[in-house]
Amino acid sequence: MKPANSETIESQALDNDAHPLDHLIRTDRIPHIWCPGCGIGTAFSAALRGLAASGIDLAKTCVVSGIGCSGRAAGYVNLDSFHTTHGRAIPFATGLKLGNPELNVVVFSGDGDLFAIGGNHFIHAARRNMDLTVICLNNLNYGMTGGQVAATTPHQAKTTTTQNGNPEAPFNLPLLAFAAGAPSWPAGPSCIPAS
Numbered sequence: 001m002k003p004a005n006s007e008t009i010e011s012q013a014l015d016n017d018a019h020p021l022d023h024l025i026r027t028d029r030i031p032h033i034w035c036p037g038c039g040i041g042t043a044f045s046a047a048l049r050g051l052a053a054s055g056i057d058l059a060k061t062c063v064v065s066g067i068g069c070s071g072r073a074a075g076y077v078n079l080d081s082f083h084t085t086h087g088r089a090i091p092f093a094t095g096l097k098l099g100n101p102e103l104n105v106v107v108f109s110g111d112g113d114l115f116a117i118g119g120n121h122f123i124h125a126a127r128r129n130m131d132l133t134v135i136c137l138n139n140l141n142y143g144m145t146g147g148q149v150a151a152t153t154p155h156q157a158k159t160t161t162t163q164n165g166n167p168e169a170p171f172n173l174p175l176l177a178f179a180a181g182a183p184s185w186p187a188g189p190s191c192i193p194a195s
């Protein structure tokens with residue numbers, strides 16, 4: 001499937017039979033790999049709806065992901081997108097922005113990719129404020145590889161590699177982004193249980 005451009009986005013959005021996000025998804029790649037009920041699907045949908053509602057030129061918008069469950073997003077979005085190596089989504093996005101400052105560059109990846117192996121890249125991207133949008137899906141562990149402890153795993157939480165409880169303190173991601181100089185750092189759950 002060809003990446004979306006302004007013309008295809010407009011014509012497909014007018015097709016009443018289409019799902020509202022069909023024009024932004026590589027439907028030939030569906031079914032996706034995400035587990036039923038995983039918050040990644042909710043976040044992915046919200047990100048695409050936000051892109052569609054923002055009014056930005058989607059023909060000048062790129063999505064970059066790293067490795068992990070969330071990293072599969074780049075393969076599903078029908079824009080120019082890049083599924084990069086582990087921990088290197090932000091440096092790849094930095095290169096895109098340096099090469100063409102007009103691009104809207106969105107990084108969509110997980111906590112392991114962005115804050116463990118890629119943590120150094122995150123703090124320097126925040127410090128430089130290069131007009132990148134970084135969306136981190138924080139599932140508090142390494143989900144794709146079996147639920148191992150991560151840099152975001154809560155203290156005393158049990159994982160496959162901390163069966164007596166995690167002895168380490170986790171990163172507080174919004175505070176880390178703030179301390180590194182990011183201009184904004186909204187955070188929230190992918191769903192709110194009904195009361």
Ligand code: SF4
Pocket residue numbers: 033034035038039040069139143144
């Ligand atoms: S392994 Fe975890 S993070 Fe990955 S898709 Fe399944 S529920 Fe989501």
